[in-house]
Amino acid sequence: MSILIDEKIRVLVQGITGREAALFTKYMLDYSTNVVGGVTPGKGGQTIHGIPVFDCVSDVVKEFGANTSIISVPAAFAKDAALEAIDSNIELIVIFTERIPKKDVVLILDFAEQKGTKVIGPNSLGIISPGKSKVGAIGGPQIETKKSYMIGPVGIASTSGGMTTELANLLTSNEIGQSTCISVGGDPIVGMTFRELLPLFEKDIQTKTIVLFCEPGGTQEEDAARYIIEYSYSKPVIAFIGGRFVDDMPGMRFGHAGVIVQKGKGTAKGKIEAFKRAGILVADTLTQLVDYVKESLS
Amino acid sequence: MVKIMGMFVKVEINNSKCKKVKNCKICEEVCPVEIFKFENLEENNEIISVIEENEDECIFCNLCLEKCLQKAITIKKLY
Amino acid sequence: MKLYEYESKIIFKKEGIPIPESYLASTPDEVEKIVENLKKEVAIKAQILATGRGKAGGISFAKNPKEAKQLARKIFSLKIKGFEVRKVLVEERLFPSAELFLGITYDLSQKTPVVISSSLGGIDINEIAKKYPEKVFTLPVNMVWGIQNYQGKLLAKNMGLKSKDMFKAAGIAVKLFNIFKKYDCDLAEINPLILTQDGKLIAADAHLELEQEALYRHKELEQLEIPIRKDSPRIPTKFEIEAEKIDKIDHRGVAGRVVEFDGNLGLLIGGGGASLTIFDAIRYHGGKPANYCEIGGNPTVKKVKELTKLILKKPGIKGLAVITNVLNNTRVDLVARGVILAMNELDIKPSEYPILFRSAGAYEEDGYRILKKYKIKYMDRSYSIDQAAKAAVEMISNLK
Numbered sequence: 001m002s003i004l005i006d007e008k009i010r011v012l013v014q015g016i017t018g019r020e021a022a023l024f025t026k027y028m029l030d031y032s033t034n035v036v037g038g039v040t041p042g043k044g045g046q047t048i049h050g051i052p053v054f055d056c057v058s059d060v061v062k063e064f065g066a067n068t069s070i071i072s073v074p075a076a077f078a079k080d081a082a083l084e085a086i087d088s089n090i091e092l093i094v095i096f097t098e099r100i101p102k103k104d105v106v107l108i109l110d111f112a113e114q115k116g117t118k119v120i121g122p123n124s125l126g127i128i129s130p131g132k133s134k135v136g137a138i139g140g141p142q143i144e145t146k147k148s149y150m151i152g153p154v155g156i157a158s159t160s161g162g163m164t165t166e167l168a169n170l171l172t173s174n175e176i177g178q179s180t181c182i183s184v185g186g187d188p189i190v191g192m193t194f195r196e197l198l199p200l201f202e203k204d205i206q207t208k209t210i211v212l213f214c215e216p217g218g219t220q221e222e223d224a225a226r227y228i229i230e231y232s233y234s235k236p237v238i239a240f241i242g243g244r245f246v247d248d249m250p251g252m253r254f255g256h257a258g259v260i261v262q263k264g265k266g267t268a269k270g271k272i273e274a275f276k277r278a279g280i281l282v283a284d285t286l287t288q289l290v291d292y293v294k295e296s297l298s
Numbered sequence: 299m300v301k302i303m304g305m306f307v308k309v310e311i312n313n314s315k316c317k318k319v320k321n322c323k324i325c326e327e328v329c330p331v332e333i334f335k336f337e338n339l340e341e342n343n344e345i346i347s348v349i350e351e352n353e354d355e356c357i358f359c360n361l362c363l364e365k366c367l368q369k370a371i372t373i374k375k376l377y
Numbered sequence: 378m379k380l381y382e383y384e385s386k387i388i389f390k391k392e393g394i395p396i397p398e399s400y401l402a403s404t405p406d407e408v409e410k411i412v413e414n415l416k417k418e419v420a421i422k423a424q425i426l427a428t429g430r431g432k433a434g435g436i437s438f439a440k441n442p443k444e445a446k447q448l449a450r451k452i453f454s455l456k457i458k459g460f461e462v463r464k465v466l467v468e469e470r471l472f473p474s475a476e477l478f479l480g481i482t483y484d485l486s487q488k489t490p491v492v493i494s495s496s497l498g499g500i501d502i503n504e505i506a507k508k509y510p511e512k513v514f515t516l517p518v519n520m521v522w523g524i525q526n527y528q529g530k531l532l533a534k535n536m537g538l539k540s541k542d543m544f545k546a547a548g549i550a551v552k553l554f555n556i557f558k559k560y561d562c563d564l565a566e567i568n569p570l571i572l573t574q575d576g577k578l579i580a581a582d583a584h585l586e587l588e589q590e591a592l593y594r595h596k597e598l599e600q601l602e603i604p605i606r607k608d609s610p611r612i613p614t615k616f617e618i619e620a621e622k623i624d625k626i627d628h629r630g631v632a633g634r635v636v637e638f639d640g641n642l643g644l645l646i647g648g649g650g651a652s653l654t655i656f657d658a659i660r661y662h663g664g665k666p667a668n669y670c671e672i673g674g675n676p677t678v679k680k681v682k683e684l685t686k687l688i689l690k691k692p693g694i695k696g697l698a699v700i701t702n703v704l705n706n707t708r709v710d711l712v713a714r715g716v717i718l719a720m721n722e723l724d725i726k727p728s729e730y731p732i733l734f735r736s737a738g739a740y741e742e743d744g745y746r747i748l749k750k751y752k753i754k755y756m757d758r759s760y761s762i763d764q765a766a767k768a769a770v771e772m773i774s775n776l777k
Contacts, residue, residue: 076593076594101590101591102483102561102590103558103588103591106489109488110489110519110521125705137705138705139705140705140706140738140739141739144703144704144705144737144738144739144741147758148703148738158650160653161650161705162649162651162702162705163649163654163702165703165704166651166702166703169758170761173759186650188483189485189488213650216653218485219485219486222486242650242657243650243653243654243656244660245653245656250610251611252611252636254652254653254669255651255653256649257590259653263503286654286658286763287761287763305717305721306714306717306747331677354714354718355679377746377747377750
């Protein structure tokens, strides 16, 4: 088991002819992800790494039954690409593109909600279910992906793509594998947040412990903490918060677009308190994080 | 001690091979980090040279090696 | 991008939200002339990109041109939260019977715009929300539909307005949302919205913040004489300005988003969440960073080289920590090349300089080979960020 993606998904790459998308398409294929087609308007008929390119999403859905899409197009075209995927009944959309204006993101999420489409991102590095498949640039080249990720019981959700791989690698080097790792995206407004992923992890038999990588700014952590209390969440959740120093520098952005403390809101301190109230262990260092994970699994 | 670039990568062009194809420029076109410079000095006297300052920018994408019609380029890692 | 009050009012005027008669001035003499022509009592308001100007003496009321000039001189000499006052807005003075609040922003939790109204305007809405939460009315609004009249009415009612005034305020709410959507705002606020003694509803103040990411599609700003710029919550240091120039050498990757600190350990650290984690870890182990920075998105060797040089040249630097997460995209070998080239150009022997290198991921084998050749000790993926940070801090404290 895993969440969101497994070996059976049929993946479509929107913007496949772009430099980055072409590269991670190859990495996805190397990891034996079932990539069935690509879309770049105007470039239908080409092939990229043997994958056929089409002009419209509906073509790929009709012909190959694509049900998952990774979107890597320039920010100005991202709204259109996402709406097209949602309209074509894609079930899961991962948006890799960053710097999409909030208005567009809100419109995308609004339509997705109407149609029951799951959205990860924007500004997501991707999703990986080790040993099954990966969607997006997560893990990088095949050889590195295999070093960083291994099959096991820990689910990871992270606001940072880089830290998703870092945490997985940390666990892997301690011989603890992962069920599914999700880079939820570093923008202020993203599709599925910790709060929406937690119930999926709870239902997943493979996942025994959930690790969250959090950053200052936004409300994801507080929302997740509230959910855990309200629904008496049954699995252990361990959090790590990067960027505690940001609390001391209000108004300044660090790392991601969403990482900003304004008017005393979104502080790391506030998030730590919210987590602690919900009985979530918050690790002060990565070394401590590994200890907590080991303890939760024993 | 101060040497600008070229500590890690040496890119060489075999000029006599290169000159067999006129006005080719393909290496200049494909290189993502601008290592090659094409100059048309006068008629029948065009040269492709390596911009030493950019040599260490080489990312070993090997596009120039693949596309060069004369196989005139060699890239050495100096590490 | 934060707009000045006078810029926000340009947009208000264009989109039909009533504002007081107002003129922009850059000298006390100009202020005097405006008041002579206006022949009314005026408010003189400092134009700065920070809140809290009222408390700092940035707003004054004058009865005649002479008084206006005097007060203006005072305002021009102020420095409010680090900002010099270069322009003031001279407006006909409003005599309120009520000061109200109307604002729109994003609710990040509900992922939708939210409109806030209150019968208590003129002070910071966050303070009101703390003291009198029952006086603050919030209403999520669908982006596609915008504010409908019934919602405008609801907002107005919660400002304590009735009959005609209620309909007027509802209209203003609809228009404010149109601005919020049309101009890609992060924030659109009228505080205070004034109900005058003669029964007019006027936006006494105007505060718009446009989303940086959306500015590319707002060419109309140029026609409105609103120059596009970058917000900086504090004035950047020389070091930071230099770093920004380095980042602009080319478009590939990031190597130059830097914040200066006054410590002794130079940092070249992985971007995004990793930079946050690494910076925290250095501080946790008692280190004193000389800077925060990010490298990511696979920058060119040249950018890494120039950034490294800038950090190594910073006065008070005793050592350098190059720490990244396990990289998905940025190449370890390119980072290594940049760092070594920088040391070479500065005539620093890598083997003799206090440097700690921890990186892994894309092209790590090539990177490690380079580091070995130049005798730089490195940590691979079997060491955590935490261990690397600790070692870097110890490296500095062990220096004689």
